[in-house]
Amino acid sequence: MEYTADSIFSQFLWLILFLSASAAVVVARAAASRRRRRLPPGSLGLPxxxxxxQLISAYRTENPEPFIDERVAKCGAVFTTHVFGEATVFSADPETNRTVLQNEGRLFESSYPGSISNLLGRHSLLLMRGGHHKRMHSLTAATFANAAVIRDHLLLDVDRLVRLNMDAWTGRVTLMDQAKKITFELTVKQLMSIDPCEWSEDLMKEYMLVIEGFFTVPLPFLSISYTRAIQARRKVAEALATVVRERRKGPRKYDMLGALLDEENSGRVLTDEEIVDFMVALLVAGYETTSTIMTLAVKYLTETPLALAQLKNEQDEIMARKREDYSLQWEDYKSMSFTQCVINETLRMANIISGVFRRTTTDVAVNEGYTIPKGMRVFASFRAVHMNYRHFKDARTFNPWRWPSNGSEITNCATNVFTPFGGGPRRCPGAELARVELSVFLHRLVTQFSWIPAEQDKVVFFPTTRTQKRYPIIVQRRSNHEL
Ligand code: HEM
Structure with missing residues (x-):
């Protein structure tokens, strides 16, 4: 073979090209592997x-979205931040949220600060793990969420207690306070078959102090509200323990406490402390959530007269089929299709549980090749997805007509973008009950009253979603000729 200057040069060129290409592959692989092990991008802010x-000041306003929007625009839908004392991976991505929810107990575990755990009680469902959690979650779902139980027992109680409370309404009504009173009485009834009485009123006073504790700075020696909450928690626990002891001696009743006591028949005896912790947590889980959605549904309807008119028509038609002094039946609830659209839309806009905290139990690969290391805190944000224009057209406007007219949430659930009740093994066991409570509340409200807001009020999102003035309204009973 003859080596000319030209052929030597071209072979040299090929060698250079080959070496550069190999080097590029090695560098790209190394970068990819570094990237795989890297946390999602973001800023840890100040020491x-x-x-x-920044988070608190955004969520104290009516429009908290910029906090998430800015970070998603800069870093993508999964980013790292540092909030409430700890570096946290924040997910605004429906797929990542799904992975977090579905892998509860495997790749992720629910995680609450110690201050919250103290108030909930260590035997509460929210803190349970593994097989015991699975068993108690099913028990709760069977007692609370089972359609047959709601149809045959709970619906009548819900309707009766809502009516009883509304019978006393005249003039100015602070809606949030009334909604809380209703949901508290309902939960006490469903947990242990106790109707509103002096005992339940006293319990509610203590209990409200416990709830305040969830939203205060958790420093036992510095925060008066937190210390007061712990003391109130002890009193609530004592009151409930007395009921448990009485019930152990008496006849079986078909309520949550009955189901817990029946656990003994399946070979597992729950102590009084376990039962009390369990019931305290159920009182907490259903109270703030359902009452806030009741209040905000009314606020959104008041501000959207067309939606209010359509909902009124639907509910008036149900009432027109009835005799005086009727009780709502399961078929009535099932025929409230536009009402379900209003409830879906209120859940989407208000996001009373704006997302869930979890902790990784191992290194977890997420979105675009990033890794969340073992033991790190993760926040799966439902709000970020519900408010995203890619997933919901005109996402930041209240529009109940976006939902299918049969009121179902199926279309969006299928793509994991609508998760107001969470998902996976910890999906809210009270979801159906909450829908029934909200539907009955709206039925009785619009068929009996017209109202106007008593004052300007606005929704804020920290420490929880709420209206600043607890939404005071002036109610007027609807006269017969109006119906
Ligand atoms: C509009 C009303 C409600 C909303 C938006 C709501 C939302 C949620 C969400 C998002 C979760 C999941 C938490 C997580 O994954 O860590 C949850 C859990 C839970 N909810 Fe609800 N909820 C509502 C009403 C109720 C009611 C009425 C009850 C029962 C009285 C209830 C009982 C529970 C319980 C016990 C859990 C814990 C489940 C577990 O950890 O296994 N909720 N709820």
């Missing part, structure tokens, strides 16, 4: 406080 102050 110790991280980005907590």
């Amino acid at each position: 110790l406080i991280g980005e907590t102050l």
